[in-house]
Amino acid sequence: MLNTYVVYVENKPGVLTRVASLFRRRAFNIDSLTVGRTEKPEVSRMTITVEADHDQARRIEANLYKLVNVLLVENITTVPAIVRDLAMIKVAATHEARSHVLELASVFRARVVDVAPESLIIEITGGEDKIDGLLEVLRPYGVLEMVRTGIVAMRRGNKPSATLSSLETPAQTVGDDDLSQSV
Amino acid sequence: MTRTGAQILWECLEQEGVTHVFGYPGGAILPAYDALKFSKIHHVLVRHEQGATHMADGYARASGRVGVAVATSGPGATNMVTGIATAMLDSSPIVCITGQVGSKLIGSDAFQETDITGITLPITKHNYLVTRADELARTMREAFYVARSGRPGPVLVDITKDAQQALCEFDWEAAKPQLPGYRPDLSPAPKEYEKALELIHNSKRPVILLGHGAIVSGAIREVRDLAERAGIPVALTLLGLGALPASHPLNLGMMGMHGEAWVNHTIQEADLLIALGMRFDDRVTGNLKTYAPNAKKIHVEIDPCEINKNVKVDVALVGDLREVLHAMLPKIESIDRSDWLDLIDRLKGDSAVRDIQNLPDSGHLYAAHVINDLWREARGSNTVVVTDVGQHQMWEAQYYKHEEPRSLITSGGLGTMGFALPAAIGVKVARPEAEVWVVVGDGGFQMTMCELATLVQENLKINIAIINNGFLGMVRQWQEFFYERNYQATPLLNPDFAKIAGAYGIRNATVTQRSQVVPAVQSARQHDGPVLINFQVEQEDTVYPMVAAGAALHEMIRRPSPIVETAADE
Ligand SMILES: Cc1ncc(C[n+]2csc(CCOP(=O)(O)OP(=O)(O)O)c2C)c(N)n1
Numbered sequence: 210m211l212n213t214y215v216v217y218v219e220n221k222p223g224v225l226t227r228v229a230s231l232f233r234r235r236a237f238n239i240d241s242l243t244v245g246r247t248e249k250p251e252v253s254r255m256t257i258t259v260e261a262d263h264d265q266a267r268r269i270e271a272n273l274y275k276l277v278n279v280l281l282v283e284n285i286t287t288v289p290a291i292v293r294d295l296a297m298i299k300v301a302a303t304h305e306a307r308s309h310v311l312e313l314a315s316v317f318r319a320r321v322v323d324v325a326p327e328s329l330i331i332e333i334t335g336g337e338d339k340i341d342g343l344l345e346v347l348r349p350y351g352v353l354e355m356v357r358t359g360i361v362a363m364r365r366g367n368k369p370s371a372t373l374s375s376l377e378t379p380a381q382t383v384g385d386d387d388l389s390q391s392v
Numbered sequence: 393m394t395r396t397g398a399q400i401l402w403e404c405l406e407q408e409g410v411t412h413v414f415g416y417p418g419g420a421i422l423p424a425y426d427a428l429k430f431s432k433i434h435h436v437l438v439r440h441e442q443g444a445t446h447m448a449d450g451y452a453r454a455s456g457r458v459g460v461a462v463a464t465s466g467p468g469a470t471n472m473v474t475g476i477a478t479a480m481l482d483s484s485p486i487v488c489i490t491g492q493v494g495s496k497l498i499g500s501d502a503f504q505e506t507d508i509t510g511i512t513l514p515i516t517k518h519n520y521l522v523t524r525a526d527e528l529a530r531t532m533r534e535a536f537y538v539a540r541s542g543r544p545g546p547v548l549v550d551i552t553k554d555a556q557q558a559l560c561e562f563d564w565e566a567a568k569p570q571l572p573g574y575r576p577d578l579s580p581a582p583k584e585y586e587k588a589l590e591l592i593h594n595s596k597r598p599v600i601l602l603g604h605g606a607i608v609s610g611a612i613r614e615v616r617d618l619a620e621r622a623g624i625p626v627a628l629t630l631l632g633l634g635a636l637p638a639s640h641p642l643n644l645g646m647m648g649m650h651g652e653a654w655v656n657h658t659i660q661e662a663d664l665l666i667a668l669g670m671r672f673d674d675r676v677t678g679n680l681k682t683y684a685p686n687a688k689k690i691h692v693e694i695d696p697c698e699i700n701k702n703v704k705v706d707v708a709l710v711g712d713l714r715e716v717l718h719a720m721l722p723k724i725e726s727i728d729r730s731d732w733l734d735l736i737d738r739l740k741g742d743s744a745v746r747d748i749q750n751l752p753d754s755g756h757l758y759a760a761h762v763i764n765d766l767w768r769e770a771r772g773s774n775t776v777v778v779t780d781v782g783q784h785q786m787w788e789a790q791y792y793k794h795e796e797p798r799s800l801i802t803s804g805g806l807g808t809m810g811f812a813l814p815a816a817i818g819v820k821v822a823r824p825e826a827e828v829w830v831v832v833g834d835g836g837f838q839m840t841m842c843e844l845a846t847l848v849q850e851n852l853k854i855n856i857a858i859i860n861n862g863f864l865g866m867v868r869q870w871q872e873f874f875y876e877r878n879y880q881a882t883p884l885l886n887p888d889f890a891k892i893a894g895a896y897g898i899r900n901a902t903v904t905q906r907s908q909v910v911p912a913v914q915s916a917r918q919h920d921g922p923v924l925i926n927f928q929v930e931q932e933d934t935v936y937p938m939v940a941a942g943a944a945l946h947e948m949i950r951r952p953s954p955i956v957e958t959a960a961d962e
Contacts, residue, residue, distance in 0.1 A: 219573060223521075227513060234514045264700055271696040277518040277538060280573040 211240060212266045213292065213362055216255040216273055217247070217281040224278045228255065231276060237261060237269055241359035252280065256361045289365040295334045295358045297322070298344065301351030302329045310350055317343045328353055395562040397525035397555045398427035401489070404532035405433055407564050410460050412821050413489075414438050414447040418464025420504060421491025423556035436821065436850055439842035441468050443814035445475020445546075446840070448486040450818030452479075453801045454776060454826070456610075458539050459486040459818060465493055466504030469550070470511065474808060476546045477515040481805025482631060483608060485544035487535050495523040495552040508550050517545030525558035529567035537569050542576025543695040544608060578696065580709040580716060587707045588690045589723050595664035595688070597732045598624045601647065601676075604631035604804070605669015605694065605713050607797045614717035615668060616640070621721070623729040625736060627655045629670050630789055631804040638793035644736065648676035649939045650786040653948050654739040656939065660946040661735070662687045669693065669713045672702040673805070678945035692716050747951070749791075753906050759784055759859045759929045763791040765909040766829065766857060770917060775827040776801060776819050780812035780836035782866040784859035786935045788831050810839030813856065817843060820852045827917070828853075834860040834886050844896045847922055855916045856924040858889050862931050869934055873949065893924035902926040 218224045225244055232239050240258040247254045261269055266284060273282045302310045307329070314321055314331050317339065323330035333343055337360065344352065395403070401424055405413065414436045417425045428435055438444040441463040448459030463469055469490040479486045493502040509519045518538050520531050528551065535547040592598060606615050612635060619626050619642045626636050627647040636643045644655045656678075659665065665687045670676070677683045680702060689705040691698070692713055699708040709716050748760040763784075766777075777792055778801040779785045785802055794800050801819055803811040812832040820828045837858055847854055859865075868882040893900035899919055903912045903926070916923035936951035 223509070226510070230513050264704075268697060268699075268701065271699070274573075274575070275695070275697055277571060277574045 210260070210262065210266075210286070212259055212261050212269070212284055212286045213290075213360070214255075214257045214259070214270070214273070215283045215285055215362055215364075216257060216279060218253050218255060218276075219278040219280060220246075220251050220253045221278060224253070227276050227278060228257075228273070231272055232259070232269075235268075235272055237265065243359040243361050245361070256359070258360060283364075285362055285364055290362050291365060292336055292360050292362045293334055294337050294340055294360045295332070296340045296344070297356050298331045298333070298347060298352060299323075299328055299354040300331060300347045301327060301353055303327060306350050310347065313343070313346050319343060393562050394559050396423065396427060397528050397551065397558050397560070398423040399430055400525065400528045400560075400562050401532065401551070401556070402427055402431035402433060403562065404529055404564065405460060406431065408458065408532070408536045410458070412436060412451070413460040413462050414444040414451075414818065415462030415489075416441050416444060416464070416468060418466075418468045418491065418504070420465035420493055420553050421462065421468070421489075421551075421556075422464075423553060424462070424489070424491065424551070427556075435462075436817070436846065438814070438846050440840065441471035442475050442810065443817075443840055443843045443846065445472045445486065445488060446478065446808075446811050446814035447818035447821070447846075448488070449475060449479045449482075449484045449811075450778060450801055450815030451822040452484045452486055452544075452818075453482075453815070454798055454819040455822035456608075456798070457485075457822065458536055459484075459822075460489065461486060462489045464491045464504070465508070466506050469508040470506055472548075473511065473515070474806075474810075476512055476548065478803050478806045478808040478811060479546040480515045480517070482803065483544050483604065484546070485539040486546045487539050488546060488548045490548065490550045491556070492521065492550045492552045494554045496554070498523075498552070508548065512548050515546070516548050517543075519548040520550065522549060522551045522555050525555050525560040528555060529562060529564055530569065533564075533567055534569040534571055538571070538574065576694075577712070578694070579711040584707055584709050585720060585723075588709060589720065591664055591688050591690055591707060592622060592624075592666065593725055593727065596729070597662050597735075598622070598664040598666060598729070599644075599658055599662045600624050600626040601629070601659070601665055601667045601670050602626050602632045602635050603629040603668065603670025605692075606632060606635040609669060609694070609713040611669070611714035611717055612636075612797055614714055614721060617721055618717055618724060621724045621726050623727055623733070624666065625658065625733065627651070627659060629673070629676055629804070630802065632670065633789060634794035634797045634799045637795040639795060646789050648673075648945075649678070649941075650790065650935050650937065651676075652790070653743055653937050653950060654736060654741070656945045656948065657739045658736050659684055659687075660944075661739070665689045667691045667693070667705070668717075671695075671698045674702070674941075677702065678939045678943055678947075682944035684945075755905070757904060757906050757909075757927065757929045758933055759787045759861070759927070760791050761906050762857065762859060762903075762909055762927045762929065763787050763831065766831075766913055767792040769910060769913045770827060770829060771795070772827065774823075774825060775799060775829065776823065777829045777831055778802070778812050778816040778819055779830075780832040781807045781809045782833040782836060782864070783861070783869060783933070783935050784831055784833050784865070786866075787859075790935075809833075809836035812836060813840050813847075814843045816854050816856075817847055817850070817852060820854050821850070828855065830854060830856040832856065832858055833865060834858055834862065834884055834889070835864045837889070838886075841892065844893070844898060848896050848898065852922060853920060854922050856893075856922070858924065858926050860886065860889065860926055860928050861933065862886065865933075866935070868932070869938075872932070872934065873938070873940065889924065889926040898922045898924050900924045900926070902928065904928045
């Protein structure tokens with residue numbers, strides 16, 4: 210099953226390598242990985258999706274925690290969350306096809322961000338399924354180029370996704386169902 | 393106070409209680425060496441940087457303190473790789489300090505530039521590249537803290553030449569570690585304890601599997617109390633040897649690939665395994681599909697990553713072994729398990745009869761005899777045996793009865809040949825009052841024998857027993873069993889080891905007869921300098937029993953029965 214992790218790491222050189230190297234070394238296959246800034250300049254946030262069964266998913270989490278620069282790991286696979294991917298799709302759009310393509314884009318609430326005589330660039334944000342859906346209907350017109358950012362995710366509701374302040378309490382208790390720090 | 397980075401480095405080491413470092417100089421670390429003149433720290437000049445890492449490792453394992461190794465950039469740093477990996481797999485706390493080219497040159501393939509933090513990323517617990525003097529104090533404090541806390545391990549600190557040279561303010565107190573994501577002190581939830589206790593109290597055939605973690609966490613008393621109070625027999629891993637005295641009635645001995653048959657049978661027959669500070673390595677489990685099929689499993693382990701990695705367990709207590717046992721002991725009920733212990737006695741069967749110790753003196757010199765005689769002569773609460781890797785290592789584990797923790801130092805997880813001699817130097821430096829014996833094969837000895845010079849230069853009383861069988865013995869054994877005796881690349885053409893020792897001014901002897909073993913050991917012990925004894929043993933001798941790689945734990949290749957006849961007839 211595809212697991213989604215939100216991982217807070219120290220914003221320091223080499224941290225991305227450490228995380229990537231961990232997945233390689235333990236033979237876990239990353240499906241997508243995004244990194245970016247957060248509300249705190251000293252903290253970066255990664256969204257990682259990886260194919261893993263229940264047991265592997267726990268071990269991935271434990272291994273991430275073992276990295277000294279990793280602050281917090283949350284497996285949000287089963288919690289209500291907003292998950293978004295962004296794609297730019299350059300699609301062939303000759304005179305006759307253009308209006309069809311524009312129509313499809315609007316059905317998917319995608320935006321046209323570049324118009325050229327023979328092509329359009331469409332930008333779409335959404336869940337992976339939605340993007341897959343748009344891609345499928347555009348394919349017959351000729352997809353010339355496509356790029357996706359990989360997903361970013363955030364827990365729903367007003368509770369912060371993970372309380373970074375919890376970092377100040379050093380000792381942690383590990384229980385069977387306490388996935389946030391553990392086995 | 394204003395200091396250079398190099399001065400800060402040594403002062404930080406002193407603050408951490410370091411008295412000795414093992415190192416080798418070169419261009420990129422020269423500023424640090426230059427500043428050594430201001431320091432009380434004794435620098436042991438090694439002959440190869442791999443040796444420096446094993447020395448730091450031996451120092452750490454023998455004492456529980458952090459060992460320190462120093463090298464220059466490029467080849468100096470890459471020579472450390474094997475020693476770092478060795479320390480990583482055996483959870484040994486060492487700090488390796490390497491010089492690096494100037495920060496402006498990083499990435500330019502400058503002379504002797506290697507990306508050592510990149511290279512060692514998967515084989516260190518953590519590593520650092522320090523490019524500024526003002527980062528050095530905090531980094532050193534973090535490095536020591538990370539190395540020794542939680543599950544210990546190696547930490548590498550790569551320091552650019554300009555960071556060593558630059559001047560900055562030094563305030564050790566203020567340079568506190570900042571490790572917001574590092575949480576070494578985990579402890580189990582109360583209900584996990586309850587589950588564990590219930591399993592223990594309901595079990596009829598429990599076994600404790602005792603590993604290195606018991607020694608690292610200092611849980612010797614607690615483990616013994618648990619075994620005694622609950623009446624549970626104990627099987628040990630190679631690195632666990634000494635964590636419960638070999639003479640203890642509940643001590644079954646070593647488990648795994650070369651464990652005694654009854655120990656492995658006991659594990660296979662058990663209804664509960666209580667794994668304490670061990671990680672179900674493939675050398676102790678054999679085939680996982682058939683491993684302890686009827687047993688529930690409790691895993692007490694400090695590293696959450698080890699839980700359910702190889703063996704799926706029923707209860708995991710993640711935390712420091714000593715603390716966990718402390719919490720558990722008051723609730724342990726004493727239960728009579730004499731039926732189980734009787735069964736184990738029966739499992740022992742004819743093993744003792746098959747033992748090589750029962751061979752009459754047939755003129756053959758067996759390694760097992762050498763080691764057993766060494767044990768009879770040299771055993772004592774302050775004797776440390778440091779072994780290399782191979783057949784001799786397994787015979788040592790079988791025939792030297794370890795009573796004390798930290799009395800056997802050996803490379804388990806990585807199985808690093810060449811470990812013994814340099815590690816022993818570290819052991820002796822850490823514990824000068826200990827009697828130190830190196831037990832090493834003729835193959836492994838030649839990998840790091842350059843460190844004989846270090847031993848002499850440091851004036852260390854270390855005894856070296858080369859178990860010389862003229863082969864890469866353990867590999868030859870595999871060829872014998874699994875490759876139709878096709879002895880490719882395993883016979884060794886050896887130098888005269890006694891003469892080599894002589895060239896270093898080391899007292900030496902060559903032993904070929906069993907009757908000479910005890911006198912040679914006695915005379916070595918009496919001599920107040922280092923001694924090397926070349927024991928020329930039986931060439932094609934075999935370590936029994938053996939669980940072939942991938943076989944079930946109870947499917948052992950047993951000693952020929954009775955070995956007395958077969959071996960003596962050869
Ligand atoms: C550095 C290294 N290279 C290769 C091996 C593989 N290996 C394991 S045991 C062994 C033979 C060791 O021979 P020797 O040192 O003579 O000891 P013996 O087995 O004869 O006691 C070898 C080559 C190893 N463990 N380490």
